[in-house]
Amino acid sequence: MITTIKSNINFFIKTFGCQMNEADSEKLKALLIHNGFNYSDNFNDADIIIMNTCSVREKAEKTAFQYLNQFRSHKRDNPEKIIAFGGCIGQEKKKELLKKFPGLDLVFGTESLLKVPSLLEEIRKKRRRIYDTEWDKENRIINENIPWVKNGKITGFVPISRGCNNFCSYCIVPFTRGEEKNRPFISVMEDVEDAVRNGIREITLLGQNVNSYYDGDKSFRDLVGALNKIDGLKRIRFMTSHPRDLSEEDIQMMNKCAKVCEHFHLPLQSASNRILELMNRGYTLEEYDKKIRYIKRLKPHTIVTTDIIIGFPGETEKDFEDTLNYVKKTEFDSAFTFMYSKRPNTKASELEDTVPESVKKRRLQDVIDLQEKISRCINEKYLDKKENVLVEGICKNEKLKLFGKTRTGKAVIFSGSDELVGQEVDLKIINTGPHTLAGEII
Ligand code: SF4
Numbered sequence: 001m002i003t004t005i006k007s008n009i010n011f012f013i014k015t016f017g018c019q020m021n022e023a024d025s026e027k028l029k030a031l032l033i034h035n036g037f038n039y040s041d042n043f044n045d046a047d048i049i050i051m052n053t054c055s056v057r058e059k060a061e062k063t064a065f066q067y068l069n070q071f072r073s074h075k076r077d078n079p080e081k082i083i084a085f086g087g088c089i090g091q092e093k094k095k096e097l098l099k100k101f102p103g104l105d106l107v108f109g110t111e112s113l114l115k116v117p118s119l120l121e122e123i124r125k126k127r128r129r130i131y132d133t134e135w136d137k138e139n140r141i142i143n144e145n146i147p148w149v150k151n152g153k154i155t156g157f158v159p160i161s162r163g164c165n166n167f168c169s170y171c172i173v174p175f176t177r178g179e180e181k182n183r184p185f186i187s188v189m190e191d192v193e194d195a196v197r198n199g200i201r202e203i204t205l206l207g208q209n210v211n212s213y214y215d216g217d218k219s220f221r222d223l224v225g226a227l228n229k230i231d232g233l234k235r236i237r238f239m240t241s242h243p244r245d246l247s248e249e250d251i252q253m254m255n256k257c258a259k260v261c262e263h264f265h266l267p268l269q270s271a272s273n274r275i276l277e278l279m280n281r282g283y284t285l286e287e288y289d290k291k292i293r294y295i296k297r298l299k300p301h302t303i304v305t306t307d308i309i310i311g312f313p314g315e316t317e318k319d320f321e322d323t324l325n326y327v328k329k330t331e332f333d334s335a336f337t338f339m340y341s342k343r344p345n346t347k348a349s350e351l352e353d354t355v356p357e358s359v360k361k362r363r364l365q366d367v368i369d370l371q372e373k374i375s376r377c378i379n380e381k382y383l384d385k386k387e388n389v390l391v392e393g394i395c396k397n398e399k400l401k402l403f404g405k406t407r408t409g410k411a412v413i414f415s416g417s418d419e420l421v422g423q424e425v426d427l428k429i430i431n432t433g434p435h436t437l438a439g440e441i442i
Contacts, residue, residue, distance in 0.1 A: 019052025109133030311360030
């Protein structure tokens with residue numbers, strides 16, 4: 001429920017981390033605008049500076065604290081400003097942050113988003129410091145429909161679940177976002193219908209494990225099937241699929257729905273079964289590979305992207321070679337590659353970190369180089385091909401250029417009228433690069 005606070009205050013949001021955090025920041029932005037606050041994209045102009053943080057990797061955490069210190073020194077010259085710190089680090093460190101960082105006014109957790117406007121009002125009126133990191137442990141469902149704001153955007157994120165029950169041994173998410181909770185089926189439907197009314201043409205359904213979504217007898221497949229029928233919605237994407245839970249029935253259903261784009265994001269993490277077991281991933285390489293082959297068999301042009309962790313405790317040169325060889329054989333369209341970093345509370349943090357930093361760095365670079373080569377070759381195959389592109393906007397620096405994405409998620413730039421924004425157009429690809437394609441209207 002939205003409480004309406006009459007306010008004429010500017011706020012700024014700095015977001016760190018994954019798509020779920022981006023989605024949360026967008027929701028928070030809409031919520032604050034509906035409550036009469038004004039958005040500013042420059043923290044110097046803002047009365048309230050909000051940080052939505054990520055603790056998945058140590059580096060992300062360090063970056064967040066660097067920004068916090070920058071905002072605190074800005075506050076020294078502007079003491080009336082309010083600094084709010086939320087998201088995964090807020091949830092993890094709770095009130096300890098208020099003690100450690102004078103100048104910080106609000107710490108909010110991953111389930112406190114809807115309360116932020118009223119918490120900010122309380123701070124403004126009473127000038128007291130607050131933390132709110134409570135979780136609702138009784139409810140297994142979440143209600144969070146916040147009306148969309150028309151802002152010219154064509155694509156939007158729609159969380160369908162929060163939290164995770166998987167406890168992969170390296171991952172902090174179950175500790176910062178709690179157990180998996182699903183949004184009611186009807187609430188997701190209404191949210192997407194509202195998004196379409198506000199100009200959104202492509203949605204990405206978000207969850208740590210979208211395939212385990214359920215509401216009563218409704219599954220992820222039922223949800224996608226129903227969303228596929230919404231008038232005005234052109235494209236549906238989803239992430240992340242868990243390799244253990246993505247079923248052949250799921251893959252068949254995604255292929256049947258015309259609006260579902262030909263893209264699966266299926267995190268591999270490692271191609272060594274020994275490491276997969278230590279990671280508590282719940283699948284073997286052979287099971288993972290079977291799913292990839294099934295996806296490609298049903299629709300060969302479907303792309304698969306992945307995540308890989310390098311240097312997990314105990315990873316030998318042979319384990320790493322297995323991963324490298326599998327990446328070579330499978331030809332992922334792209335891969336997010338990460339160096340393992342120890343996270344508090346996780347099972348893996350009890351393991352001895354056997355891989356020296358220099359070895360981790362070298363292995364990471366090897367896999368990045370290989371993937372770059374593969375991605376470049378894949379993109380070259382688009383040359384002279386016809387591609388259907390959803391036009392998302394006008395490039396900032398090149399007035400005549402529009403940008404959009406193919407159904408397989410490739411970014412394309414091309415010349416055209418701004419009236420095309422929000423429409424799907426057929427393009428011939430005339431140039432390719434490792435990350436972007438160039439096209440012309442057919
Ligand atoms: S599936 Fe594993 S890696 Fe993904 S959020 Fe859950 S615990 Fe973390």
